[in-house]
Amino acid sequence: MKLVVQAKLVPTPGQASALEATLRACNAAASDVAALARDVRCYRNYDLRRHAYHDIKDGYRLGAQAAQHVIKKVADAYKTLAANLRAGNYGKPGSRRRRKIETSPIAFRWDAAQPYDARMLSWQHDARTVSVWTVDGRLRQVAFTGSPEQVKAVATRPVGECDLVHRDGMWFLYATVEVDEPAVFEPDGFLGVDMGIASIAYDSDGNRYAGTNLNGYRRRQLRLRKRLQEKGTTSARRLLARRRRKEARHAANVNHTIAKTIVTEAARTGRGIAVEKLTGIRDRVRLRKPQRVTLSSWSFHQLGAFLAYKARRAGVPLVEVDPRYTSQTCNGCGHRDKRNRPDQETFICRSCGVVAHADHNAARNIAQRGVEGWGAVNRPHAA
Numbered sequence: 105m106k107l108v109v110q111a112k113l114v115p116t117p118g119q120a121s122a123l124e125a126t127l128r129a130c131n132a133a134a135s136d137v138a139a140l141a142r143d144v145r146c147y148r149n150y151d152l153r154r155h156a157y158h159d160i161k162d163g164y165r166l167g168a169q170a171a172q173h174v175i176k177k178v179a180d181a182y183k184t185l186a187a188n189l190r191a192g193n194y195g196k197p198g199s200r201r202r203r204k205i206e207t208s209p210i211a212f213r214w215d216a217a218q219p220y221d222a223r224m225l226s227w228q229h230d231a232r233t234v235s236v237w238t239v240d241g242r243l244r245q246v247a248f249t250g251s252p253e254q255v256k257a258v259a260t261r262p263v264g265e266c267d268l269v270h271r272d273g274m275w276f277l278y279a280t281v282e283v284d285e286p287a288v289f290e291p292d293g294f295l296g297v298d299m300g301i302a303s304i305a306y307d308s309d310g311n312r313y314a315g316t317n318l319n320g321y322r323r324r325q326l327r328l329r330k331r332l333q334e335k336g337t338t339s340a341r342r343l344l345a346r347r348r349r350k351e352a353r354h355a356a357n358v359n360h361t362i363a364k365t366i367v368t369e370a371a372r373t374g375r376g377i378a379v380e381k382l383t384g385i386r387d388r389v390r391l392r393k394p395q396r397v398t399l400s401s402w403s404f405h406q407l408g409a410f411l412a413y414k415a416r417r418a419g420v421p422l423v424e425v426d427p428r429y430t431s432q433t434c435n436g437c438g439h440r441d442k443r444n445r446p447d448q449e450t451f452i453c454r455s456c457g458v459v460a461h462a463d464h465n466a467a468r469n470i471a472q473r474g475v476e477g478w479g480a481v482n483r484p485h486a487a
Contacts, residue, residue, distance in 0.1 A: 105285045105416055109257045113275035114247040123275055126238040130174055131212040133160040137178045142209040149179040165239045173219045181210050215270040225266055229259040257281050286419035291376035296471030297366060298463045299404045302448055305362050306463035308471040313362045325351050355403050363410035367418050376421035378474025425473035434458060435468040
C-alpha cells in the first residue's frame with residue numbers, strides 16, 4: 105500500500121528563492137494551460153500536451169518533466185471539477201455559482217503544490233539532503249528533516265512521486281512511499297464504531313471518543329469566525345485563513361488519535377472493525393438550522409479514511425454496514441421503534457425494557473451487522 109510521508113525542507117535563503125521562483129513559474133504556466141484547455145475544450149492529459157507543451161516549456165523555462173507534470177496537474181484538476189459538478193457540490197444546474205464555475209477556467213495559486221518525479225528529485229539519505237530541479241538550475245544539498253519514522257520511511261522504502269509544497273512560510277516534500285501490507289486475519293468478532301455529532305465516535309465496548317471537548321473547541325472557533333467575518337478587514341481575512349488551517353490540523357490530529365486507538369484495540373483483541381456506511385449523509389438527514397453547521401464541520405469522512413488505512417496497515421478487517429435503524433433497534437431483543445429513543449443520549453427498549461446509552465446500543469448493532477456481513481462474504485456456505 106502507499107503512504108504519504110512529509111519531509112520538511114530547510115533551504116538557505118538562496119535556495120528558498122529558487123524554490124519560490126519555480127512554484128511561481130509552474131503555477132503561472134498551469135493557469136495558462138487551464139485557460140487554453142477551456143478555450144479549445146480539451147481536457148485529456150495527452151491531448152492537451154499537443155496544444156500546450158512547447159509553449160509553456162519555452163515560455164516559462166520549464167524542464168521537459170516539469171512541463172508534463174504541469175499539464176497533467178491541469179488535466180487532473182478538471183477531472184476533479186467534473187466529478188464535483190456531477191455530484192452537485194457546486195449547486196443545482198443553472199445556479200449562479202455553478203454557471204460561474206462551469207464557464208471560468210481553473211486558476212492556480214502561486215504556491216500550489218507541484219509534482220516531482222525521480223528525474224527531477226533525488227535523495228541523499230546519508231547527508232540528509234535532496235537534489236531538486238528548479239527554473240534556476242539544479243539545487244543540490246538542500247537539507248531536509250522529519251520525525252525518525254518519516255526519515256526511515258523515505259530511506260528504506262521505494263519512493264514514488266513527490267509534491268513540493270509551500271505552507272505558512274515553510275517548505276515541504278510530500279513523498280509517496282510503498283509499504284508492506286500484512287494479510288488480513290480472521291476476526292474473532294467485530295468492534296462496532298458509531299460515528300455521531302455529540303460524540304465523534306462511540307464503540308461497542310462502551311468507549312466514547314472526543315465528543316464534548318472537540319465540539320466545544322469548534323463552537324469557540326465558530327464564534328471567532330463570525331466576529332472576524334463581520335469585521336471584514338484585510339487582517340481579519342488573513343487571520344480567518346490561519347484559523348481555518350489551525351482548526352483543520354486540530355481536527356485531523358484528533359481523528360488520527362481516535363483511529364489509532366480503535367485499530368490498536370481491535371488488533372489487540374483479534375477483532376475486526378465495523379463502521380457505518382455514511383455516504384451521502386448530508387443529503388439524507390434533515391436537521392434544525394443550529395445543527396447544520398455542526399454537521400457540515402463534522403469530519404466523519406476523514407475519520408473513516410484514517411480508520412481504513414490504519415486497519416490495512418495492521419491487517420485488521422474493516423467492513424462497512426448499513427446504518428439504517430441502528431439507533432432505533434434494541435441490541436438485546438431486536439425490537440425497532442422510534443420511541444426507543446426518548447432523547448439524544450438515552451435508549452429505552454419499549455419491548456424488553458433495557459436501558460442503555462443510545463450510541464453504545466447503536467455501536468453494538470453495528471458490531472453485530474459486521475459479524476453478519478463478514479460471514480456472508482467470507483463464509484457464504486458455512487452451516
